[in-house]
Amino acid sequence: MSDSRAQDAASDLGSGSRRRTWTELLAGRVKRQLHGPGREHKLQESAVRLLRRHLNLNDLLLEVEGPACKTLCLHQLVDPEASADLSSSLIGSALRDQASRLGVPVAVLSSRTVASSIVQICASSGEPSHRVLLNAEQRKKLSSLLEVAQYLLAHSMFSRSSFCEELWEVQDSLLLEAVWHLHVQNIVSLQELLESRADTQATVAWLFRDLCLLCEQMEASTLHTEIARAMxxxxxxxFVLRGFEKNSDLRSVEPAHMAQLSAAVLQRMLIFALEALTTGLQDSSPAYRAVKSCS
Incomplete structure (x- = not known):
């Protein structure tokens, strides 16, 4: 073992059970490695992997930059009242500075930050988890967040592909209405988001479940009827456009991913509607009322 490695090991042992910070780990890795072709790129990839695996982005940024980071960035993205005096350009500048300190592309950090903020908004109502619609407070917060996301997109500081990947990681924490607003506000289209996931079966199951819930919640309350019908x-x-789209490439044997997904969702929704209508004629079941309200 070299003298430098022995010193590192002794330092680790002497620290007892204290956990080393992100900055210490990153600095130690840089010191131990010789600079060479591609070394910086590999280090950046490692930083991105660590960033994506970190469960609490707030804690990570707080550790790297201190309390000022949380005050200037994530808190404002989630809370529109707190960000009233901050422009999107100032938030973008803060994200760029943080990305530079972390050694990751700003587009990756911005995408991760926006995805994390959307999850926090979706979970902020305190209502039962089996929902697909936002309340008024959540819509206000999401609208503020999407304004920032549009600025980041316009200034090449946002990666749609990374954002889609992050959303699928937290799929169970998303509300369907939030996904729809991403489409309406041109952050990422429904088709782009759905096509970004290779697991068609899991995507179909998620869509079918949430669309059924959408119909049920639309029938149960008149407060969100207009938004629910638009969704x-x-x-x-x-689904109709893509599910019945003719394949222009005659050399292709397998139907396109989006066509498969669309046809599968439509088929499951049709079976659900027929079964609900059949049983509902006798007992006026909730599923029957939901289907009637969506028809």
Whole structure:
């Protein structure tokens, strides 16, 4: 073992059970490695992997930059009242500075930050988890967040592909309405998001479950009827257009990924509607009322 490695080991042993910070780990790795072709790129990839695996982005940024980072960045993205005096350009500048300190592309950090903020907004209502619609407070917060995301997109500081990947990682924490607003506000389209996931079966199951819940919640309350109908219309329109789209490439044997997904969702929704209508004629079941309200 070299003298430098022995010193590192002794330092680790002497620190007892204290956990080394992100900055210490990153600095130690840089010191131990010789600079060479591609070394910086590999280090950046490692930083991105650590960033994506970190469960609490707030804690990570707080550790790297201190309390000022949290005050200037994530808190403002989630809370529109707190960000009233901050422009999107200032938030973008803060994200760029943080990305530089972390050694990751700003587009990756911005995508991760926006995805994390959307999850926090979706979980902020305190209502039962089996929902697909936002409340008024959540819509206000999401609208503020998407304004920042649009600025980041316009200034090449946001990666749609990374953002889609991050959203699928937290799929179970998302509300369907939040996904729809991403489409309406041109952050990422429904088709782009759905096509970014290779697991068609899991995506179909998620869509079918949430669309059924959308119909049920639309029937149960008149407060969100307009938004719910707009959501349902956009999803169904996409599935019909892509599910019955003729394949222009005659050399292709397998149907396109989006066509498969769309046809599968439509088939499951049709079976659900027929079964609900059949049983509902006798007992006026909730599923029957939900289907009637969406028809």
């Amino acid at each position: 349902l219309s956009d999803f169904v329109q996409l």
